[in-house]
Amino acid sequence: GAGVSQSPSNKVTEKGKDVELRCDPISGHTALYWYRQRLGQGLEFLIYFQGNSAPDKSGLPSDRFSAERTGESVSTLTIQRTQQEDSAVYLCASSWGTGRTGVYEQYFGPGTRLTVT
């Protein structure tokens, strides 16, 4: 079956431009997560969706970052007025659910490598 897919795989943009990153989760997965991975660093949580709602967006670094999810499926992460420090790999993951124990497996996409010049 299809896994989590992300597009584009690579994006080079000029400082100040807006970018949109797309995530297609595994069909039926109700939970969706966005993470950022800067070069040589660990993954940072950005935002979590349960269905189309985002109960936790505490990881979004600034108001230039926003995300939405529609149809309990596709999600888009938008970065406005990009800065060089936004350069990173943006990873999306999905899972069947969450629950207090959090034991649902998260399946990761291949990521979008964003370079801001």
Place this chain on the structure above:
Amino acid sequence: KNQVEQSPQSLIILEGKNCTLQCNYTVSPFSNLRWYKQDTGRGPVSLTIMTFSENTKSNGRYTATLDADTKQSSLHITASQLSDSASYICVVVGGTSYGKLTFGQGTILTVHP
């Protein structure tokens, strides 16, 4: 603050040798601990998931241990192969009602022939 720390940062071993990676965490409340393997240019892939009551779990040549009292975990790789070269990430789930993941920085393992 919820944190996960891994050591060493990087490790080079010869093919066929064993190695052990370490993870210490301060995440509370604790739900479960996972080890992921991340190949270059790919998303992380889960190797093991361990809950509070489990202290050892194996997946092929990978064996993870968990000491919930000292908040430490290890990942032991036996008879290493060239394909084991990757970043190994310790992830602790907890701290929120929905099981938020807190990631370690990863250990970069390089296996040489």
